[in-house]
Amino acid sequence: MQRIILNNRPWAIGLLWTPPLHHFAVNRKVLLEHALEHGGPELDVMARYHPTHVGTPKGQEGFGASGGIWKDWRKARSLATCLDVPASFLGVFPLVTPEPIWWVHCRMDGFFPKKGDQVFGSEAAALEACALLERVSGIAPVRLDSAEAGAAWLSERCRLSTADLWVRDRGRLLNLHQTFSGTALLRAAVVLGVTVCIAGTAIGLNHHIRRAEYEAARQAQLAKIQRQKDLRERPESFFDMAWQAAPSATDTARQCLPALMDLPLASNGWDLGKVVCSGRELALEWRHEAGGDFIHLPDNGRLDAKNSKLAHSTRPLPPLAQRAKRPDGPGTDHNMLVRQDAASGLLSQIAQDTGTKLELRFAAQARKTIDKVAVTAPWHVGSWSLGEVPDLLMGEGEGGLFAMLAEVPGLTIESIDYDGSWSVKGKIYAVH
Known part of the structure; x- marks a missing residue:
């Protein structure tokens, strides 16, 4: 038996379900003998299940082992009994508790088979058990690919109404080592009746708050799942596309060269x-x-x-009255960038055509961790400089150095320098 948390409530999974009885037993000795017959002496807690999909008064008992620590299970309920799924159902759900586990749940015509509520520590074992149940029941299984998706799917279908909580007491675990005497049951009934009367008003006021909290938790879970999906599928969204906001090479020349000259x-x-x-x-x-x-x-x-x-x-320097629109600027994505080797080739060709000296070095791809997910930028950033630029090329017109640089995707200019000779420096972004 395993304890998990869904919708801020503890749940028990992995119970051993016995065949339906003719009536529900309330005698502790009978229940313990029933648990021993179908499981072992370690089974010391029980959950009851009233089928809602079939027209029969029979019910089932599910037994589990608390490990001798009843306080950890006092508020837990059986997840299998509270799940809103069809009368015939089979599913495999990856979860984290905090270690990864896989829960296999099965129903046949509204009842649980003996191994219809199992917990496994490996995906392979869970899939093997699911395949066996699929062959026996003929039910196509529901499978979830991640623990986040499994928790979201179960949270959405696990419901406890006010009647489930206060009247039917649906899915609650009972300690088989407690005595269920008539006096104790009568006292419990009296206490429950008084509690229901007192809590009636509070339940009504609390109903909308509980629904709002549940919906907020569900939306937060869905948002987390979507964010983790984006981290895996769209890593570029979590890095700064600095080249998009940078001026073109020709705009930098228009800004700098008149003042420099x-x-x-x-x-x-x-x-x-x-x-x-x-x-x-x-x-x-x-x-x-x-x-x-x-x-x-x-x-x-x-x-x-x-x-x-x-x-x-x-x-x-005064700002430019109008800036040229970059072809790889805002509204585009990193797919406009060229490969790293192609970027190196373009700059090398410009250096050869202009008789300048090129220095180019690419850094490793940027990495960061978001929500415990490692994300890598889909591009490299290179630092480049062209030195010993002839005076004749330091112009704004077409066919000059800056017009050539403006044609290179992902290229930005950080500075134009003069210290007896001209040089141009900047960054270039290129995909792997």
Whole structure:
């Protein structure tokens, strides 16, 4: 017998069901003898089942072993007796408790066969038992592929109404080592009657709350199943497609090149040593020459904290009035990207055609863990740079370097640099 939790309620699965009796016995000795006859001395708890699909007053007893710890089972009910399925049914359900288990449940014409409520520790054993029951009953089995799907399927079909809880006491486990005397039963009936009267109002008020909680739990379970399905089938949704929001190579050139070409090469005795354009601003580095003015620094700059022979300044760039639409931009997916070897080939061809020096290195695919599921990005990110770019190629027109770069899917430009010669740096995204 195994204990599981569904809809925030404990359930017992894996009971041994006996053939229907002519009447329900209430004598502890008779029940223990019945359990010993069909199972063994370890069977010390029992659940009763009233068939609802067939026109007969007969019922069944299902026996289980508590392991001597009755308090763990006091609030549990038999899941088999409370499941809303057809009179003839066969199913295999993977579950986690917290170890993986597989529950095989079978009904034949409204009754449970002896092995119609079994728990297995391996999927192979469960499927073998299911195949045997299928041959005997001729019932096509219901099979679930994951523990999340199994729990959701059972949660949706496991129902306990107010009458089930307070009147019929459906599926409750009874301790066979307790004495069922007439006095005890009468006292229990009196207590139950008083409790029902007192709880009637509370049940009515609580009914809608319970339904809302159940529906919220069911929706949360379904949402979790869908999220885990998305994690497996659509991993790209959980990673930033940074290239989609980046400006095209031609837009970066339109943003940077006019400002770069308008820079002075010297100011107040300082030479322009290096400039980097990120598309948002220019970052300038000035180098002191003999006679340079330390009071009036170039371009309202500031001295370097470690080297007073260097000064730094920045110039903001105005935003572009209109940006070109990337073919692999928002609204597309990662399937617009080329393979890693193709991306390397495109950049190598551009470097050869322009006489520039290419450096390219791809990193491993990004990984993260979400809801205990390992997710891997379906693309690689490469860092590239083209150095020693000729002055003639530093233009915005068609046929230039930036027009070529704009044709490469997944390519972004992070900066245009000048330190005596031109270089362009960026990232490129490519699928495996």
